Amino acid sequence: MAHNDHSSHPAIIKRLNRATGHLRSIVSMIEEERPCVDIAQQLQAVENAIASAKRALINDHIDHCLVHAEEGEGTKAAVEQFRAISKYW
Numbered sequence: 001m002a003h004n005d006h007s008s009h010p011a012i013i014k015r016l017n018r019a020t021g022h023l024r025s026i027v028s029m030i031e032e033e034r035p036c037v038d039i040a041q042q043l044q045a046v047e048n049a050i051a052s053a054k055r056a057l058i059n060d061h062i063d064h065c066l067v068h069a070e071e072g073e074g075t076k077a078a079v080e081q082f083r084a085i086s087k088y089w
Helices: 009-031 036-072 075-086
Strands: none
Touching: 009 036, 036 075
16 A cells, blocks of 8 residues: 555644553552542543544545545555455444
């Protein structure tokens, strides 16, 4: 598969870096024996951030890569790529 420039990737990387920092703070919360409800709430926030990054990546792939695949490699390749990425939706 050819490499395509993705304008959304820097924003996705920022989201994931924030989630990484947030996750580190959750580890500290656990080590400090903070209330489980607070920890669970923060874990949910990290989970939502990761899910949002995943959706953005998949949508970018559908909007950008599959269009190029259809134009350059043909419909069969585009359908195969869509099937492959849709497993992660």
